[in-house]
Each structure stands twice: as structure tokens, then as C-alpha cells.
Amino acid sequence: MIDHISKLTEKIYPTLIEWRRDFHKHAESGWAEFRTASIVASKLSSWGYDVRTGMDVIDTDARMGVPDKEFLEQQEKRALSQGADPEWLRHFSGGFTGVVAILDTGQPGPTIGFRVDMDALDIQESSSKDHLPAREGFASMNTNMMHACGHDAHTSIGLGVAYVLSQIKSRLKGRIKLIFQPAEEGVRGAKSMVEKGVVDDVDLFIATHIGLDADLGELICGNLGHLATTKFDVTYTGKSAHAGANPEDGKNALLAAAAAALNMHAISRHSEGQSRVNVGVLHAGSGRNIIPGQAHLKAETRGTTTEINQHMYQKAVKIVKAAASMYEIDASIDIVGGAESCEPSEELLGFIRQQADNITEIHSVKATTGSPGSEDATYMMSRVQEKGGLSAYIVFGTKLAAGHHNERFDFDEQVMSIAVKTLTLCACHADKA
Numbered sequence: 067m068i069d070h071i072s073k074l075t076e077k078i079y080p081t082l083i084e085w086r087r088d089f090h091k092h093a094e095s096g097w098a099e100f101r102t103a104s105i106v107a108s109k110l111s112s113w114g115y116d117v118r119t120g121m122d123v124i125d126t127d128a129r130m131g132v133p134d135k136e137f138l139e140q141q142e143k144r145a146l147s148q149g150a151d152p153e154w155l156r157h158f159s160g161g162f163t164g165v166v167a168i169l170d171t172g173q174p175g176p177t178i179g180f181r182v183d184m185d186a187l188d189i190q191e192s193s194s195k196d197h198l199p200a201r202e203g204f205a206s207m208n209t210n211m212m213h214a215c216g217h218d219a220h221t222s223i224g225l226g227v228a229y230v231l232s233q234i235k236s237r238l239k240g241r242i243k244l245i246f247q248p249a250e251e252g253v254r255g256a257k258s259m260v261e262k263g264v265v266d267d268v269d270l271f272i273a274t275h276i277g278l279d280a281d282l283g284e285l286i287c288g289n290l291g292h293l294a295t296t297k298f299d300v301t302y303t304g305k306s307a308h309a310g311a312n313p314e315d316g317k318n319a320l321l322a323a324a325a326a327a328l329n330m331h332a333i334s335r336h337s338e339g340q341s342r343v344n345v346g347v348l349h350a351g352s353g354r355n356i357i358p359g360q361a362h363l364k365a366e367t368r369g370t371t372t373e374i375n376q377h378m379y380q381k382a383v384k385i386v387k388a389a390a391s392m393y394e395i396d397a398s399i400d401i402v403g404g405a406e407s408c409e410p411s412e413e414l415l416g417f418i419r420q421q422a423d424n425i426t427e428i429h430s431v432k433a434t435t436g437s438p439g440s441e442d443a444t445y446m447m448s449r450v451q452e453k454g455g456l457s458a459y460i461v462f463g464t465k466l467a468a469g470h471h472n473e474r475f476d477f478d479e480q481v482m483s484i485a486v487k488t489l490t491l492c493a494c495h496a497d498k499a
Contacts, residue, residue, distance in 0.1 A: 067237065067494055068424045068487075074230045075486045082222050082482045087204040089218040092148050093186035093211040096249030097132050097161035100145035102184045102221060104154040106246050107165050109225055111154075113232040115167035115244070119157040123164040124248075125261035131254040131297070131402035132161055144208070164259055165246040169231055175240025176269035178496040179450070180489055181443055182224035183250035187214045192473040199476060214475040216276040219482055221246065223274070226486035231493055239497045243268060245446075252297055253405040256442035260449045270414060270499050271450040271457040272492060273443035276481050277470060278435050280463025285422050285488070287415050287460045288433030293340060293368040294375035295440040297403030300326065300386050302350075304395035306359035316357025317395045320350035323361035326389040330365060333381045339370030340438070341378050368440060371407045408444040411456035417499040418460060421491045427484045435461065456499065462488070 092101050103119070111117045133141075138161045146155060163184070191197075191205045191212040199205040206212045228244050245264060249255030265271060280286050302323050307316030327345040335341045343365070350361035367382055369375030383399060390397035422428045447457035464481035468474035492499075 068491060070234065071230060071487055071490050071494070074233055075226065075483055075490070078226060078229060079483050082226050082486070083479050085222040085225055086218050086479060086482065089221055090199060090213045091204040091207055093206040093208055093213045093218070094141070094145070095188055095211050096185040096251055096254055097129070097163060098138060098141035099163040099184045099248050100142050100155060100158050101148055101150040103158050103163040103165050103246065103248070104145070104151040106184070106221065106225065107154040107157070108151040110165070110167040110228055110244070113229060115169055115228065115232070118166045119154070119164065120162040123166045123262055123264050124162045124258045128258040128261035129254070130257065130404065131249065131252050163248040164255070166264055167228060167244040169235065169242040171235055171238040171240060173239040175497040176499070177241040177243055177267055178270040178493050179243040179245060179265055179268035179272070180224065180227060181245040181247055181271070181273040181446055182220040183217045183247045184221045185217055185249050185251050186211045187251050187471060189214050189471065189473055194474070197474050197476065198467065212473065214472060215251065215470045216477055217250065219276050219477065220274065223482050223485045223489070226482065227489045227493070230486060230490045234494070238494060242493050250442060252403040253295060253440055253442035254403045256445040257404065260445045265446045265449050266453055268450050269455045270496055271446060271455060272418070272489065273441070273446065273459045274485060274489065275461045276464050276485070277466055277477060278461045280432070280435065280461055282464045282478050282481060283427055283429040284463035285428050285431045285460060286435055286463070287418050287422065287431050287458070289410055290435055290459055290461070291370070291438035292405065292407060292441045292444055292459070293342065293370060293438050294372040294407040295366055295368040295403070295405050296375060296379045296401060297366045299400045299402055300363040300365065301398045302361040302390060302395055304359045304393065305357070307357040309355045309357055313357055317359070318357050318393055319361035319395055320358035322389045322393040322395055322397070323348055323350055323363050325392065326386050327363060329385045329389070330382050333378060336369065336374045336377060339374050340368070341374050342368035343378055343382060369407070405440045405442040406444045406448055408447040408451070408457070410447070410458040411451065414456035414458045414499060418458060418492060421495060422488055424491060425484060425488050428488070
């Protein structure tokens, strides 16, 4: 089986590169992946998959950090002008840019699910000629949108797995479910797909990433230590006034925001695991002689466990409210992203390692990476485990031109071939997991 999978993958490797570079050139940020999702859905449908999209796979009330209606309408028009499939585009209006594809083999067996993400970051890509995408002409053409974390590769890997599996359907058992998730950046998209029941029937679940400090040919298959996190925005509303003539009439939102920012960073760290808090943005004021009536904060908490993160978040909320009370102004808090902690299933990790042993390009398998971040695939992992299934998160190493979330980010495209072979083999042997 592996020889046949390898030949099919090698045959489409040039196409994987074409897909990746096309998605990279037309990078789209979270909830605005209109072009990407429409092309993905079109290809999956043409290969015989049962394709479900939009509100059928995304719960409206569970979406987080959704851009305003005007922005989404502009991005949908932009996507159409850049080659989105018009027949599928309408399914994603309003920013419901999720795609789920199901391949039912008709043979008894488990349902294995793969999650890949599609969104880009809000970064302006480098135009330097020593940056390969710029030099080769596939740097992002969309302002302040760039695939600086490899999601263009993830989407292409998902399509590659889908294509190869469609070619060997007669040799498969059970069902394959491919989940193309929007809005992973800012951990905003997975929960809405979970709440819609997308993974409720999944027995084996694998989420994947490229890079993360692993070398080409390395597979990270273990507990990556993803931190639970809450992303939240704070708006303080006070009262503007003339700073010289009648300052006593003002209620200073800037001072409340500053007090909150300083005191959130003073929250004691937790003894039972890693804990984090950060205020990354503070906007306030319009002039030196005006008492600021509005202020805005963008902040986050993190923790080794969901419980530690909740502890940090609740402490932050108390500080936000106390600062508002101290300066006699109003405060509103909007949760715009979040992720849980989740331990991978050891049985599934062992199964994946067995499949990796058959991939000649994988020369080493490691259990973890150096520095943990956060990932909302943990929502999916947790739900699968709650339903009695097994779940894991794996990383395919690759040489990077610059670190993740950097304007010069790029990677060795060979990693896509390695990932397609490995994941396809997992699907082929899912009944043995």
C-alpha cells in the first residue's frame, strides 16, 4: 500500500506546490477565507466527496472574533475578483467559511477525521527579493494578509490527502472526514465547528501543523503542551472633557485602561503549571488637552490547563472591573478567541508512530517541541475524547526561512509530500488503530 501511496503522492507533488503557492498569493484572514474555501469545496466535490459547508458546519452563536459585516462583504467581493468559485462562494456568505468533506467507503470501519486550517495572519508580507515568495512572484497580493504560519501548506496537504484517498477508495474501510477549519489564528474557529457537531461521530482524530522548530524529516508525535487560552477585548467608556477648562467633568478612560493593563501584568503566576497574561494593545485618547472618553485593550491569558487559564482570566476580569469602578466609568468585555488544554490519546500516538515508520523521508520521531503555544484544535480533540474516541496533534518538521508569524516566513515544500503520505497511510490503516 505504501508504494502505491508514494507513487500517487509523487505524481501530484508539483500540483501540491501549485496549490500552496496559489493559496499563499491569495492569503485570506480568519472568517474571510472565501476564495480558499470555495476552491477547496469545488475540488473535493469533483473527487466524489460529500461536501458540507457554511452554516451546516459552523454554529453561528459559537463563532468568536468575527469581523464586521462591511468587512466581510468587501472580502467576499475581493475573493470573487480573485478567482473564487462562484457556485460555491455563496455558501460562505457572512463569513461561514468552513468546509467538511466525507468519503464513505461503504465498508465497515471507524471514522477518521483530519483537521487542517486555512486562514492567514494579519501581517504585511516582505517584498524583499531574498524572500522566495516575493522573488518567485507568489507573495500575498492582499494587503496585511499573509500565510506566515504555514496554513497554505496545511490546506494543500488536506487536498492532497483527499485526492490520494479518492484514488484508492476501493482499498479503504470506514469513513474519512476532512475538516477545513477557518479562523485558527486567534483561536476563533474550532469551537463553532465543534458546537455544530462536526466531530461528534469521529473515532480517530488527527490535527496537524508544519514547522514549529522541527527539522525536515522529523515528526513531532506526543504531547505538545498546548496552553489553554482566552483572548478578550475590553472597551472602557468614560466622558470626554476639556483638560484645562473643566477636567472635573471628565471621566478618564485612558487611566482606567492603563491601571488595568499594569495590574493584569501583576497577577501572581500559578503554582500548578505555566500561566500567562499579556496586554498587547492599548488605544486611547485623541488630543493632549482632552480627557479621554474611550479606551480599548486587547489582552489574553494562558495556562497549562483549562483550569489555570480560567483562574488567570477571572483575575483579569476582576481587575478590569475594578479599574472601571475606580474611575467611575463603564467597561465591557468581549471574548474573541479561546482554546482548551487537552492531553493526546497515547494509543493513537502509538498508531501514528507505526505508520511513520513506513515513510522513508521521516528519519526521527520526537515526543514534544520546545515552546508551547495555543491551538483551538484542542476543542475538537477534547470533544472526540468525550465521545469515546482517540485524538492527537502532530507536527511535520521543515526548514524555515524565518520563524512563524514573521513577514519573511517560508518553508521547504517537501514537507507537504511527507505529510500527505503519512496521513493517507493513517487513513488506510485506521481499522487497526
